[in-house]
Amino acid sequence: MIRAAWDRLRLFNIGELFAHRGRTVMAMVVMGVSAGLLVSVFSISGSITGSVDKLTKSLGGNAALEVSGITDAGFDQPLLQQIRAVPGVGAAVPMLRQSLGAGDSRALLIGADASVAQLGSDLGGTLREQASKLLTVPNGVLVGSAMGRAQGEKFQLGTVTATVAGVIDDATAAKINGGHIVIALLPVAQQITDRVGRLDSVQIVAAPNTDVGQLRSRLTAAVAGHAVVADPDLRTAQAGGAVMLVRYSTLASSASALIVSSFLIYNAMSMAVAQRRPTLSLLRAMGGKRSPMVRDLIAEAALLGLCGGVIGAIIGIFMGRTAIHQLPAAIVNSVESRTEYEVPGYAVPVAILACVLASVAAAAIAARQVYKVAPIEALAPVGVGAADRVKPLMRWVAAVFGVALIAGAVVIAEADLGRLSIGAISLSIAGAVVLCFAATEPIVAAVAAVARLFGAPGALGSTTIERAPRRVWATVMTVMIGVTAIVAIGNASRNMVSAATDSFQGLARTDVFVSPTPMEQFPTGPLLPADLKDKLKAIPGVGGVGSAQMAFATLGRGRVMLQAYENGVARTQTLDSVSAADQARMAKGEGVVVSRDVARSLGVHEGSALTLPTPTGEHRVTVLKVVPYFSAIAGVVVLDLDILRQWYQRPGETIIGVDFAPGADHAAVMAAVRAAVPADMHVDTGSQAVTAISSSVRQGTSISAAILWIVVLVSAVALLNTLMLSVLDRRRELGVLRAMGTSRRFLLRTVLTEAAGIGVTGALLGLTVGSAVHYLATVALGHAIAMDIAYHPSALLVAYAIIALGLSLLGAIPPALRAARLPIVEAIAVD
Template sequence: MIRAAWDRLRLFNIRELLAHRGRTLMSLTVMGVSAGLLVAVFSISGSVTGSVDRLTHSLGGQAVLEITGVTDAGFDQRLQQRIATTPGVEKAVPMLRTQIGSGAERALLIGADASIAALGSELAGPMGAQAGKLLSVPNGVLVGAAMGRVEGERFALGSGTVTVAGVLDDNRSEQLNGGHIVAAPLGVAQQVTGRPGRLDSIQIVPAHGADLGALRAALTEVVAGRAVVAEPSLRTIQAGGAIQLVRYSTLMSSAAALIVSAFLIYNAMSMAVAQRRPVLSLLRAIGGQRAPMVRDLLVEAALLGVLGGAVGAVLGVVMGRNAIDRLPAAIVQSVEARTEYLVPWYAIPVAIAACVLAAVAAAAIAARQVYKVEPIEALVPVGVARTDRVNPMLWWAHIVVGLGLTAAAISVAEADLGRFSLAAISLSFTAAVALCFAATGPIVHATAAVARLFGAPGALGATTLERAPRRVWATAMTVMIGVAATVAMGGASRNMVDSATATFDDLGNTDLYVSPTAMEQFPTGPLLPSDLRDKIAAVPGVSAVRPAQMAFATLGSGRVMLQGYPTEIDGSVTSAVDREVVARMGAGQGVVISRDVARSLGAHVGSDVTLPTPTGDHTTTVLQVIPYFSAIAGVVVMDLGQLRQWYERPGETILAVTLQPGVDHSTVAAAIRQVAPAGMHVDTGAATVTAISSSVRQGAAMSAAILWIVMLVATVALLNTLMLSVLERRRELGVLRAMGTSRKFLLRSVLAEAAGIGLIGAALGLAVGAAVQLLATVAMGHAMTIDIRYAPSPILLVYGTAALVLALLGSIPPALRAARMPIVEALAVD
């Protein structure tokens, strides 16, 4: 039986694929692009979380719990003794973990003592084997291979100078932050970073048979909110949160490409079925069963999905690798580990499975058109058989489903579900396709009406359109989805970027900013030198210097960004915070939180929230909930003095400098650079707004690039469908030529057909895209926790015109080929 099934598949399906190489190649290409986009999206998020996960396991080894600092200030080292004596703890290994350098030079400094041997981690072996060197060499450290250092070399690290006692081998370096790592004895690391008596992490190895739940509860009681007790995977979860929005937006764009590919497969399979009707009817007449024929067609489609997905996976690996280098600086900076390109194990199988599922689903719909008719009925032309008409029950079902999905999309978009609100976009596209299916008749009639506007040639094209309603509908949907996705997502992204940028406009009111990192990143550290504020204030031309501080902190299982402002100096914390709230915040009456933090905590104005800090849990009142561009994390705004006290972070991470009237800004900025330590960034307010805006636009650019690829996929699918339509009618065109029809008439007929499909598809795309853009704007507002202003763009008409032009261009090559083909050859086509 297996041999018979293989012979049947080889003779009636694989042979057809090879005979129609053009159709097969185009189907594989479009399906491959869709698979490539999916692999690229999975690889982007997988690289960020995978890099953190690999580093966490390489450092933690056998540890099953980790005690981490609430912020990068860590916690008091004296906690270690109490933690180590907690019942159920076998070993408590202290560590100092901090980032050093920036940009391409960014690395991780690890400080640990001899107890690290208990972890059995990738770092434990080298530190144990070279303990003698580390102790004998003054301020000796081990470095990863990627650091470019040699044994015996001295270099500046933090506030001190260290000596390379050894270099990790390539294999070990690869597991430890890609070789961008410096390992030092705990005391040396604390000394050069200016953090004596502080720890960032304690790795917990439990005693044999210990109850992990009870142990975690006991440790939580011991730390009393001064640190976070969690599994080591918490770092991976937090890294996933930083990339979550990029993953959602790019995944939806990739899904649009996959839908377009499904429509292409549907068209290709419909044409294949129409072409094979004589063979299929003959098989049915001699006793062939419907089920094997259906299965063969589905296997054929699955084969296209597998081959296209496999080829696309290779493309996706390359695309993902390029995208990793273009991640926004704010995302890269917020993650402890250096992001290395990693393709998750599930990326390629899921992408191929998605392609197979889309291809099989599309082929199943195509198979229904012919395989459920009687043998004699399979010989009738396309459009005459009753299976080419929409069943009334199916028509009503699609109306009900479409309206239901529309209502669901509106409800999800309006509900404040955070990033889950973005599901409204996918629901709305599905609803549009369902409603358009119910409107197949009007859509076909509209395309035919447009074609008839072109006179007698258009009348011939209109007849062709009306004979194949399913093909016309699927082709129009291809155009509609491509245009609608680009209009909706592209327009909503532009609205989001413009609104997000507007929230930072008040930063431009300050003359200069001084920070340790570039302003397209969040200035969360390191802390500025304690005397820098006074030095800058003494620079001629400086009127005032206002300090502020930002820091990432753990709250629950996620992270928030703490923002501390000197409310006693002036009330201009941020334009989103009411002035009376600033005064209350300065009096220590409470804090201001962003919408996403309020949502995660279930808090509102007047609620009490408990913040874990290195000085213990602090309960405070929510004074205001504000919109804030929360692409990486939500924010908690408080008085600077309160932040310094609670989180044990004395100092500031950014200085806002106001200049005296009439002074030359460039001259004063140059003078400030002279008194500031090397590597400090001095930027104008306008340049700061531009830098932040560019970072926001960079985050949206990835999704926008995928949308243009979706448009390209839709274009290829459209061109392919129109070319196939003309090629399948070569015999018909040959008959018309034999009857005396001119080449020009045939060309105009095909162009009229393409114009009808392109114009109606583009019009539907513009209408659906504008509606979905409005819905997406609301959904993105909840996801980004800002108020996004809906603003339609005149570029909508450009998209519609482009689709129409592409439809016309796509019909020219095959029309020319058919018109120029000798009549005898055209009539000889099977």
């Protein structure tokens, strides 16, 4: 039985795939594109979380829990003794961790002591092997091979001049932050970072037969809010949050490509059924059963999806490697580890499975024609029988289901579910497609009507359109989805960038910013030199100098960005809404301002009590105001600068704002500021800061935009596929017309009118649906980034639709040329 099924599949299905190579290649290409997009999207987020997870395991080894600092300021070292005294703690290994440098030179400094050997980690093995070098070399450090340092070399590292005591070999170094690592004994690392008596984390190895849950509770009580007790994967979870918005938005765009690909597979299978009607009818007349024929068609589609998915997944691996460099630096630098490109283990299987399932689903719908066509009817041209007609009951069911999907999308978009709200975009587009299925007949009639506008060639083309309603509807949907995606998601992203830019316009009120990293990366550290502020105050022409701090902090299992300002420095427009009374309460440490996403995740609102864990213990404050804020990386908690310095033990500032005195020579003052600031610090004007942040936000949407245009190109391939089927179906008819004296130009125009009917109708539907989804998308994106996004329809949406339509119509050229060049004798002799 299995042998018979294989022979039938090999002869009638796989043989057809080779016989119609063009159709096979097109189907595999579009499925490959979908698989490639999915793999690249998964790889982008997986690389960030995977890099953090890899670093965590390299440092933590067999640690069951980690006690970590609430911010990068860490916690007091005496807390270590309290941790070691907790029952059930087998080993407590202290560490100091701090990122050094930026960009390609970014590295991680690790400080540890001899107890690290108890972790059984890569770090412990390295220290055990080269401990003697560190003990005998003053201020000695071990460096990874990627650092480009030689043994014995001296270089400035933080506040000390360090000596390279040893270089970690490539194999070992690659396991720890990709070789961009500096390892020192704990006292040396504390001197380098000017953090004597401070720790960043303590890795906990549980004693034998200890319940980890109970141990976590005892440790939490012991640290009393001065630090965070969590599983080692907490850092990975927090890193995933930073890239989640990019992942969701790109997945929504990739889903559009997969839907379009499914329609193309449907058309390909419809083409297969149409071309094989004589063979199918003969098999049915000889007693063949319908079910094996349908199963063979589905197996054929699954094979297409599998091959296309495998090829696309391989290409997607390389696409992801390129795309990861397009991520905004603020996202990449928000995690302590260097991002190393890697493809998650689930990425390729999930992408291939999605392609196979989409192909099977599309093929199953197309293969239903085999069940509905009787043996004698199967000899008739496609579209004549009942197989291409939609039953009234099915239309009503589709209409109800479509309305339900759209209603669900509206509820999800309005429900403020955070980044999950983005799912409303794909759901609404799916609902529109289902509604359009219920309206198949009016849509096909509209396509035929548009074709008739082009005179006699259009009249002939309209008859072909009406003979294959399902196929025409499917192609209209591919064009509609392409235009909808461009109009809706493209314009919503543009509105988001505009809203984010407007929210940061307040930065332009400050003349100059000095920060350790570029302003678009939200400078969270290291702290600026302690004497820098006084130097800037002393510059002639400086009217005022203010401080600000930004710092990532753990709040619950999530991560927030602490922000504190002085003299209005670096304040954004959304924070200007905080009243003077609330600012006075903030100065007393009575309250804080939080962004919407923080309020949502913690379940608080204005007036709620909130407990903040800090290195100085837990502090209970009141939520004074919930504000919209661009929270693509992390939510925001705003508090008074002096309070932040006291509670979180972070003296100094990460941003200094400088205002010029009235009448001062801006160029001269700017030159003096640059001269006073160390060379490795950043100096930007307020307007430059706004522009840089705007560019960073726009860069974050560039990957999604690229995927959308790929969807349009896939739509063009779908139109090519449908029109090629139309030409193949009518080879005899076209040959007779040519024999009767019809010109090649007339036939060329006939096929082009079909394309125009399909393209124009699909584009108009896309504009209508896209405009509605655009509004819904602005609401969903507003919840995703925790700020208000205004809906601004743009004349560009028509331009986008015309460009998308033009690209789609390009697919009509090859079939039209084939129809015009079809040899008369060959066409008449077909079948």
